[in-house]
Amino acid sequence: MASRSASKDIITLRGSAAIVSEFFGILYNRAVYPEESFSKVKKYGLTMLLTQDEGVKNFIASLTSQLSEWLEAGKLQRIVLVIMSKATSEVLERWNFNIVTDAEVVEKGAIKEKSDKEIMREIQAIMRQIASCITYLPCLDEPCVFDVLAYTDTDVDAPGTWVESDAKLIDNPQMVKLHSFDTKIHKVDTLVSYKKDEWDEEE
DSSP: OOOOOOOOOEEOHHHHHHHHHHHHTTOOOSSSSOGGGEEEEEETTEEEEEEOOHHHHHHHHHHHHHHHHHHHHTOEEEEEEEEEETTTOOEEEEEEEEEEEOHHHHHHOOOEEOOHHHHHHHHHHHHHHHHHHHHHSOOOOSOEEEEEEEEEOTTOOOOTTOOOOOOOOOSSOEEEEEEEEEOSSEEEEEEEEEOOOHHHHHO
16 A cells, blocks of 8 residues: 655745745735725635735835845844825824744754645634724725835845834824734734724713
């Protein structure tokens, strides 16, 4: 009889960086752009909205490429997606993604084992949570813009397209902790903070 051996999914530093950076590349559709500028695609076993705007697509491609480079070097600590009022620049939401990197993998080139299916299930759970969050977050009823903040090690030389920024914090925010996902090399913890509705502040 033929013997059966279980195959193991090997996760490399580059592969993990690609998974994490791709995840960040789909987090910008929170009512910032009109719905008709998106198309529906299947991703992570879910129906996702991906932009068809060439300018945004180029921005996202450049962003994920840079994040992947920092992730492979073990230099990226946190990514924050900030949504602001276009008129006043007031920060309305901060989507905070804290990143913990396995230093042994970066320094010694070690590999880890975790099934792609398990990683995708964890990402799927986060995406479902984000989708449900959006149903109860305050309505963004004004034109908004988004920005991305990258927190890196101090010895990183950022390219010229990145500039120093303040933290773009929200005064007395509401906060919701979301699921995390872990490739065994990069662990990503998720937290969204948002500005309270005016009627909440009056209570």
